[in-house]
Amino acid sequence: MRIVVDRPRCEGHGLCEEAAPRLMHLDDDGELVLDREEIDEADAALANAAVRVCPVAALRIA
Amino acid sequence: MTTPPTSDVDLFADEVVLDPYPVYAELREQGTVVHLLKNDVYALTRYAAIRDALMDWESFSSTSIAFNPMANEALTGTSLASDPPVHTQLRATLTENLSPRALRGLKGRIEAKADVLVAELVEKGSFEAIDALARAFPLEVVADLIGFTGHVRDNMLRWGQAAMQVIGPMNQRTAESFPIAGELYAWCSQVKASDLAEGSVGRGIFDAEARGAIPPDTAGHIIHQYLGAGVDTTVAAIGNVVALFAAHPDQLDLVRENPSLVPAAFNEVLRFWPPVNAWGRRATRDVEIDGTVIPAGAQIAVLLGAGNRDPRHYENPDAFLVERNPVDHLSFGYGPHGCAGQGLARLEAHAVIEALSRRAKRLVVGPEVRVPSNITRSIEELPVLEVIPA
């Protein structure tokens, strides 16, 4: 599985990073960077938490 | 499939807007959807259905976010009242200046301002928390952000309150507020770049219009939405911070001992007492929810405050517990229309909670005064009688 960002929708609220700092971070310009393209079983719960917490629903699992 | 259960509850009755939570509990038990005969609205009462509805703009249109046709008419063309694809474009211009990216430069200034103000109040020892903090702070932050000066600054509170009040049904409160909301509208229709302080975000919006980065004549509308959506809500939230920490000193202790709980504490304040408890949508088709059908065309009341207290989603929902960190609360809405100003609201509230928890050990307060209001639920007066410094 992987995480997909809807770029136009992402406003850089960064709540996803707080939920899953191992998988993603905001860079110095406040742009979201995914640190792992492929998500393994062990990180599935984290990935789901990040998707769930995004206030504008800019993330999904594919 | 059946028709939803009905209820005689009046969502906008004085006693309900003052304390909606017992009524919400009753409605939530009746069903996920309850047809409120007095208001002729279909209320969504449970967490999961509310979150789904906020995401599903195709079934639940924003063309009727207000509970009276005049307000919906007046809001036509704004981001708040539009559906995709138009909404997507409007939202982009609206958030460009409000996203956490755009606000990063303001963080230090907002924190410093909050700390100075809180230090003064703690030093004083007794003060009226709503005027001295809950109103003073966001008014100053938003005025500086947009670059307001002079008489506009003085009118921000009145205008902001009226803009929310008129979202209600056509009752006396709404009727009395329309002329005041009209003053705000009229001012925003004629405001020019030169009316706003140099270097402000408001001035930047006009520059963007002049450059052609946003369509002609949109700058005034954007400023209108910042004022209409961003003042009364934030004032309510900060007043609630003070009242809830005064009532729950053990929770204030937790934040002081562990300042990394500041964001969690704000999430819990918003979950527990949302500034906006009920908000509208219109069903575009027959929508089935949990076996009942909402008819096409029906006015919906999305009960954010009921979803936030749904025991199906939050354990022990009527307890105020900062450590639960309810990141998925509904108080900013969710999805395409999810609050565009939440980054700013967080900056302001986190700064206040951080300063307050660092400087005050206990707040001893007198009885809070509340005045019924259609949409924003806020405290009108909250006397702090004594501050025990940390």
Ligand code: HEM
């Ligand atoms: C604690 C404070 C706040 C609360 C509780 C709050 C609440 C909300 C809610 C519930 C919505 C969703 C409306 C819907 O789904 O139709 C919303 C949207 C919005 N808010 Fe806030 N808000 C707050 C602060 C602010 C601030 C500070 C600003 C701007 C300066 C702002 C600007 C907006 C705008 C422009 C929208 C419309 C977004 C859209 O339609 O895409 N809000 N807010």
Ligand code: SF4
């Ligand atoms: S929480 Fe959502 S909007 Fe914020 S950075 Fe993550 S994906 Fe973007």
